Amino acid sequence: MTSGIELGNTQALTHMIESMRKGKLEVVYNDTPLEIGRKLGEGNTKTVYDAIIEGNPFALGLPNTVDSIDTVKTVTSMVQEWTVALQEPANTDRIRAMGLFVNPTCEVMRVDINGVPFPILKMTRYQDLSFQVMDGSNSHSSTIDSNLLPEEFDDAYYEEHLANMLPDLQVLTQNGAQVNEDSINICIVDRKPRIYFSDLGDAEFELIPEEGLPGIAKRYTMHLHLTFKNGLTEAECQKHRAFFDSNLFRANNSENIYHRLNRRLLHLLCE
Numbered sequence: 001m002t003s004g005i006e007l008g009n010t011q012a013l014t015h016m017i018e019s020m021r022k023g024k025l026e027v028v029y030n031d032t033p034l035e036i037g038r039k040l041g042e043g044n045t046k047t048v049y050d051a052i053i054e055g056n057p058f059a060l061g062l063p064n065t066v067d068s069i070d071t072v073k074t075v076t077s078m079v080q081e082w083t084v085a086l087q088e089p090a091n092t093d094r095i096r097a098m099g100l101f102v103n104p105t106c107e108v109m110r111v112d113i114n115g116v117p118f119p120i121l122k123m124t125r126y127q128d129l130s131f132q133v134m135d136g137s138n139s140h141s142s143t144i145d146s147n148l149l150p151e152e153f154d155d156a157y158y159e160e161h162l163a164n165m166l167p168d169l170q171v172l173t174q175n176g177a178q179v180n181e182d183s184i185n186i187c188i189v190d191r192k193p194r195i196y197f198s199d200l201g202d203a204e205f206e207l208i209p210e211e212g213l214p215g216i217a218k219r220y221t222m223h224l225h226l227t228f229k230n231g232l233t234e235a236e237c238q239k240h241r242a243f244f245d246s247n248l249f250r251a252n253n254s255e256n257i258y259h260r261l262n263r264r265l266l267h268l269l270c271e
């Protein structure tokens, strides 16, 4: 399902993609050209721009016309990817309804790009959220501007700090949803890390068999520390460098932070 929105004919899309690749980007909404600002970031599927819509700032998700190794994509693969991307608003609504943190605004918006009708995504910008965000796949997009950890702390403190995110993953899983690691970002609420779910085009909603739980727990917990550390300010990361370089994060330590969180999450998922 693409919210009933057609992705247009191949010839028109080819025209739009070719002109975008040449650097032209004209987005028209309700007959009015939008003010497109700087690029906020990009992933394999989307290029996200700052834009003003009817006087308010938003993040606009447009198709990325090249992949991560700069190979030009075919129109067919772009249509397939964008069909998945357009599921993001509906999937975001479902995860919001579970009481979890997601984009407050995530909508499909019909515009003309370089003269071709095309559905894009309109989202709240990270900088306009009521909480700060650590983007797991792009640390430059993190909006953290102050220290999150005390001057000194031990491994038990750090484990508990990250464990604040485990109940969010429990709620997600027990409601039958599964997400890609890229969808697991972190937000800071009451000075504690919580999961901020975004980039949800490929989220899946189906009953999760019990034998699938260990794999899910492992996949999610491997991600938490790296996303948290990548989202800290450079200064705070440097300050705790000895701690982050310690044995607590080594793969050959069976009591490392990943194993500890993994055991705790699996326990919650099996409750």
Ligand SMILES: Nc1ncnc2c1ncn2[C@@H]1O[C@H](COP(=O)(O)OP(=O)(O)O)[C@@H](O)[C@H]1O
Binding pocket: 040, 041, 042, 043, 044, 045, 046, 047, 048, 059, 064, 123, 124, 125, 126, 127, 135, 137, 138, 141, 182, 198, 199
């Ligand atoms: N709402 C937003 N506000 C600010 N930046 C954003 C927003 N959404 C995405 N971005 C930036 O765009 C990048 C790509 O977005 P993402 O949703 O991960 O796209 P993809 O589907 O291609 O993986 C993000 O890593 C981030 O840098």
Ligand SMILES: [Mg+2]
Binding pocket: 043, 044, 137, 182, 199
């Ligand atoms: Mg992404």
